[in-house]
Amino acid sequence: MADNGAGRPDGGFCQVCPTLLYRDARAAIALLQDAFGFTERAVYADDTGRVQHAELSYGTGMVLLGSAGGEGAYATAMRDAGPTGVYVVVADVDDHYRRARDHNVEILMEPTDQEYGSREYMARDGEGNVWSFGTYAPGAAG
Template identity: 60%
Template sequence: MTVTSGRPSIYPTLVYADAKAAIRQLTEAFGFTELSVYEGVVDGVGVVMHAELVQGNGAVMLGSKGSGGVFDTAMKDAGPCGVYVVVDDVDAHHRRAVEHGADVLMPPTDQDYGSRDYMARDLEGNIWSFGTYAPDIQA
């Protein structure tokens, strides 16, 4: 596949027991922007069927556990995952996360490979790493 600018070709996709709380944390603490949120009702309860959140030129997709979709069913026994996100100012991003009560696992740290990054756990155990390392993947 040829690398192109514009729309990303890979989207990490997660499911949450409380997708609404996850969206709140990802936008408030980690600086994501809501692109779209589609809600539905399952067993009389409002759930997030699908959401897209943007950070830089990348995005994640997420939804509620128990929504009954094929992806939700396939992910039923999946554990937490890890996602790496490139940010321009790691220290400012970290301060924002701390101000919003994020569970920081590693403070901003200079890495041997030239990145400065930090690591945090979201409300449901997924690990989010934010750093300056952005590999050049031009084919």
């Protein structure tokens, strides 16, 4: 895959990217980096410092985010949206869980072995979005 500037570590690009809006996008970026291990790839802010668009990667995946309450079609469509859920594949669930717990993230489910072979835990960020982390890799050859 050719690099389209999305900053994925393998030089490719993500074809599906969860997109979240936060009342405090700067705090969300800090939490995603510090507690969940994401890497900031780009942050674009307006003249007031309000985050218009940010890209954070984790492995070969990426999440896009920005500040809630903006203008335009997407902001209008998302205005009354509730929290969303995002699933992230991690190599070591227990280590990842400890990192999140050590950053005082709300844990919704401790690391648990699932019937389908995955080990997973679930957490909620400061604005109500639910993040699931596990060893199940959707689409991977079984």
